[in-house]
Amino acid sequence: MSIAAKFEIEYLQYLDVEGKQVRDDLPKFVTNLDHMVELYKLMMSTRVFDAKSVALQRTGKLGTYASCLGHEAAHVGIGSAMKPEDVLAVSYREYGAQLYRGVQPREVYMYWGGDERGNDYQNEPARHDFAWSVPIATQCLHAAGTALAFKIRGEKRVAVCTIGDGGSSKGDFYGAINIAGAQNLPMVTVIVNNQWAISVPRKIQSGAPTLAQKGIAAGLFSIQVDGNDIIAVRKAMEDALERARNGQGGSVLELVTYRLSDHTTADDARRYRGEQEVKDAWAKEPMKRLRNWLVAKGVWDDQKEEAWKTECDEWMDNEVNAYLQTKTQPVTAMFDYHFAEVPADLAKQRDLAISLEKKA
Amino acid sequence: MAQITLIEAVTQALAYEMAHDESVVVLGEDVGVNGGVFRATQGLQEKFGELRVLDTPLDETTIAGVTIGLATAGMKPVAEAQFEGFIYPMMEQIACHAARMRNRTRGRLTVPAVWRAPWGGGIRAPEHHSEANEHLFTNIPGLRVVMPSSPARAYGLLLAAIRDPDPVMFFEPKRIYRQYKEEVPDDGEALPLDVCFVLRDGTDVTIVTWGAQVKEALEAADALAEEGISAEVIDVATLAPLDFDTIAESVQKTGRCVIVHEAPKTAGFGAEIAARIAEECLYDLLAPVERITGYDTHIPLFRLEMKYLPSTERVVEAAKRTLAAS
Numbered sequence: 001m002s003i004a005a006k007f008e009i010e011y012l013q014y015l016d017v018e019g020k021q022v023r024d025d026l027p028k029f030v031t032n033l034d035h036m037v038e039l040y041k042l043m044m045s046t047r048v049f050d051a052k053s054v055a056l057q058r059t060g061k062l063g064t065y066a067s068c069l070g071h072e073a074a075h076v077g078i079g080s081a082m083k084p085e086d087v088l089a090v091s092y093r094e095y096g097a098q099l100y101r102g103v104q105p106r107e108v109y110m111y112w113g114g115d116e117r118g119n120d121y122q123n124e125p126a127r128h129d130f131a132w133s134v135p136i137a138t139q140c141l142h143a144a145g146t147a148l149a150f151k152i153r154g155e156k157r158v159a160v161c162t163i164g165d166g167g168s169s170k171g172d173f174y175g176a177i178n179i180a181g182a183q184n185l186p187m188v189t190v191i192v193n194n195q196w197a198i199s200v201p202r203k204i205q206s207g208a209p210t211l212a213q214k215g216i217a218a219g220l221f222s223i224q225v226d227g228n229d230i231i232a233v234r235k236a237m238e239d240a241l242e243r244a245r246n247g248q249g250g251s252v253l254e255l256v257t258y259r260l261s262d263h264t265t266a267d268d269a270r271r272y273r274g275e276q277e278v279k280d281a282w283a284k285e286p287m288k289r290l291r292n293w294l295v296a297k298g299v300w301d302d303q304k305e306e307a308w309k310t311e312c313d314e315w316m317d318n319e320v321n322a323y324l325q326t327k328t329q330p331v332t333a334m335f336d337y338h339f340a341e342v343p344a345d346l347a348k349q350r351d352l353a354i355s356l357e358k359k360a
Numbered sequence: 361m362a363q364i365t366l367i368e369a370v371t372q373a374l375a376y377e378m379a380h381d382e383s384v385v386v387l388g389e390d391v392g393v394n395g396g397v398f399r400a401t402q403g404l405q406e407k408f409g410e411l412r413v414l415d416t417p418l419d420e421t422t423i424a425g426v427t428i429g430l431a432t433a434g435m436k437p438v439a440e441a442q443f444e445g446f447i448y449p450m451m452e453q454i455a456c457h458a459a460r461m462r463n464r465t466r467g468r469l470t471v472p473a474v475w476r477a478p479w480g481g482g483i484r485a486p487e488h489h490s491e492a493n494e495h496l497f498t499n500i501p502g503l504r505v506v507m508p509s510s511p512a513r514a515y516g517l518l519l520a521a522i523r524d525p526d527p528v529m530f531f532e533p534k535r536i537y538r539q540y541k542e543e544v545p546d547d548g549e550a551l552p553l554d555v556c557f558v559l560r561d562g563t564d565v566t567i568v569t570w571g572a573q574v575k576e577a578l579e580a581a582d583a584l585a586e587e588g589i590s591a592e593v594i595d596v597a598t599l600a601p602l603d604f605d606t607i608a609e610s611v612q613k614t615g616r617c618v619i620v621h622e623a624p625k626t627a628g629f630g631a632e633i634a635a636r637i638a639e640e641c642l643y644d645l646l647a648p649v650e651r652i653t654g655y656d657t658h659i660p661l662f663r664l665e666m667k668y669l670p671s672t673e674r675v676v677e678a679a680k681r682t683l684a685a686s
């Protein structure tokens with residue numbers, strides 16, 4: 001029998017669940033311990049940010065919110081590997097990556113607080129990134145188009161998109177990786193496999209043993225990564241970005257992690273998943289292993305942890321206050337951003353809305 | 361007899377029909393163990409098993425296309441779009457195949473399927489969870505578009521939709537999913553499709569609406585009654601194919617009409633009704649037809665959302681304007 005194709009999917013991990021190194025060939029960035037501390041600090045601030053968001057929602061100050069608890073290594077790993085000139089297309093919970101790119105917590109609060117201004121990121125490089133994409137997987141195609149633009153213009157930039165395990169079932173995802181392979185696009189597609197798409201477990205999404213191997217069908221470099229190990233995430237991302245930048249084409253990374261929270265604040269995960277599973281997942285969570293590793297290297301300790309926690313709390317309190325102080329947009333904001341100029345007929349509707357507002 | 365909400369009426373209808381017709385299957389994202397994100401399918405998987413209440417992979421195109429295959433193969437699928445904002449990827453399958461199958465094959469293959477979707481705004485949901493897009497489907501020949509406005513009509517119309525031999529879009533106004541309860545006997549009695557329901561008789565002005573806005577229309581009629589104005593309220597219920605006769609009869613009687621809907625005004629379904637009135641009842645009219653609708657904007661995130669939705673006061677004022685005109 002002749003064989004037409006064969007493939008293997010590598011699994012990348014550097015730190016085990018306790019933070020012990022499982023291989024010696026650590027990537028170069030790891031030698032910069034200050035930077036490793038920075039990564040840990042951003043993971044922590046992401047977690048503090050997330051806890052504040054949930055608390056805000058519980059007290060009626062946000063609408064539905066999608067938590068990122070447990071995704072800190074995946075998200076910060078993605079954001080920190082990217083260069084400012086790259087473009088990020090996220091779904092709706094990758095705050096750790098976005099904070100790295102300058103999205104402010106107050107902007108996230110505004111978005112989930114029912115105010116479009118949260119999408120108007122003030123800081124570069126986030127300002128040239130896409131906004132949150134709620135319709136699942138649609139952003140993958142935007143990233144492909146952006147990557148095509150980079151290729152056409154000969155720019156050494158990369159488009160990165162993130163997608164969930166559930167989202168990787170969608171045609172848009174397949175379409176995006178397919179054109180990335182066919183056109184050799186500078187695009188990195190990251191599947192954040194947190195095991196659940198609301199109540200639907202990973203195994204119902206696909207009969208394939210890995211989600212990474214979907215990239216093989218598209219002709220892309222594909223790898224599965226321990227998504228709770230920031231060293232592995234960062235390394236896989238850096239390699240993928242470099243290949244893309246050098247014209248060697250796109251990649252599909254599957255980051256294996258776990259959603260420690262409910263899907264959103266409107267969801268109750270106890271309805272569909274067992275306590276033991278969540279307990280086991282907590283044992284593998286991403287912060288502990290990096291902390292242990294940093295402590296073993298002598299660059300982190302309880303005191304520093306406390307001090308940084310305090311700083312994070314202050315930062316987030318400040319952001320929360322800034323958000324709470326924003327006034328609702330005027331009713332005209334509903335009309336003013338649909339076209340470069342408000343068309344005459346729409347302007348009449350805007351006048352009507354203004355007059356109704358005056359009467360109310 | 362139990363008092364139930366609109367969403368419970370949906371569950372009750374599904375359970376009734378699944379128990380009485382083995383070919384009925386429910387499919388969608390999270391419809392199984394979780395019972396749907398709004399709990400419309402709660403308890404059905406326990407009762408009917410994992411194959412008749414199927415959690416699908418996360419792909420609306422898959423859900424819509426598989427639904428067509430199930431239906432042509434003799435099953436009666438009831439597919440769920442988790443929110444109407446996620447129904448767009450289903451549209452290709454629905455428009456290109458479900459709506460055309462019977463005509464294309466001269467009746468050889470048919471699609472007795474139902475697509476359910478929670479519809480409309482007003483629940484402080486995130487982006488893409490609040491669309492009102494019924495008009496996109498009323499323009500596709502071969503589809504029924506149905507929208508209940510009360511628990512009893514949700515039960516009766518959903519049963520009718522499942523039993524109907526052709527594809528039905530069933531939009532559930534989620535703003536009133538849990539707004540009030542009413543007695544709905546679980547007797548398997550369907551309500552007729554393709555007819556409007558006259559919810560209140562009146563002689564001065566006709567208010568035509570559907571779904572969640574029925575609430576504002578009835579409130580407006582109450583307010584008008586206090587001022588001695590008698591408003592007839594029509595719940596369209598099946599938007600396509602439209603029972604225009606009921607609307608025409610009412611407009612011929614009152615000479616005035618206010619159409620209320622949540623979707624954007626331009627090319628919204630109100631435009632169709634207004635045009636039909638112009639075509640068929642122009643000389644009965646005593647005043648221009650009024651449309652009170654959403655604006656031609658995307659529904660804003662929730663800080664501004666209530667300023668987008670048509671209010672009872674706007675309906676009252678429109679009705680009064682039609683009276684002042686003649």
Ligand SMILES: Cc1ncc(C[n+]2csc(CCOP(=O)(O)OP(=O)(O)O)c2C)c(N)n1
Nearest residue numbers: 134135136164165166167196197198389446
């Ligand atoms: C096209 C589309 N269908 C349905 C939904 C509703 N929905 C929101 S999140 C979600 C599950 C997503 O799971 P996954 O892709 O694994 O990402 P995760 O939320 O776990 O990060 C669903 C079904 C949606 N947002 N978009």
